[in-house]
């Protein structure tokens with residue numbers, strides 16, 4: 001049915017400044033995890049927000065054959081869930097309640113009723129390894145714990161596309177890998193589109209399937225990590241001299257030799 005998320009002729013201006021100029025990107029494939037890469041200020045968050053329908057953007061965004069950019073924001077948000085870089089100010093709500101509130105905001109989910117909602121929320125916390133936080137208060141959690149709860153809330157709303165802005169930024173090494181594992185597994189199992197803004201190129205090269213590198217609002221490369229993350233594109237985008245080596249287990253690894 002669906003063959004990915006893509007955007008055509010997207011233009012975003014902040015005042016007089018054009019940050020994205022007639023950009024066409026995608027499709028970000030279904031069942032796969034994609035990454036938006038690029039230096040600070042290159043337009044990653046702006047593009048992610050434009051895909052989500054937030055802010056003033058012109059152009060067309062499609063999810064399969066559905067034109068998201070013609071839907072109301074409420075309809076669109078239901079299909080396409082955006083998780084911002086900084087989570088909203090925390091409220092004095094227990095973690096489990098916050099998940100239930102997020103689920104309710106989405107409306108009834110197919111096959112989930114009454115007590116099942118609580119089971120579903122607990123299962124989601126369990127998936128992210130934070131079942132023990134269920135009764136804790138949101139405003140008493142650490143930054144990383146809040147980020148994990150945010151991800152559990154997002155997945156718990158069963159969107160068709162998940163748009164995540166730096167979802168690993170507050171997480172320790174263990175949780176970065178654990179979250180990538182969960183996102184890969186759930187994205188494939190549900191056959192949804194997941195697009196995330198990432199800074200860690202080693203995570204991108206190892207654990208994403210489709211990457212887009214931006215610089216100054218332009219696409220430098222798009223495709224599989226193997227094709228996109230190369231010494232040449234890294235020099236062009238980040239002004240660094242870097243190699244893509246293969247580690248003793250045969251996995252790709254980026255070595256930075258210095259500034260370009």
Ligand SMILES: Nc1ncnc2c1ncn2[C@@H]1O[C@H](COP(=O)(O)OP(=O)(O)OP(=O)(O)O)[C@@H](O)[C@H]1O
Nearest residue numbers: 014015019038039040041042043044045046047197
């Ligand atoms: N609300 C805003 N008003 C004006 N300019 C903005 C606004 N948000 C972003 N910009 C500008 O747009 C450009 C792209 O910003 P964006 O946040 O999309 O970059 P990014 O690639 O996500 O950066 P980072 O990696 O630092 O988060 C930057 O030059 C930034 O200064």
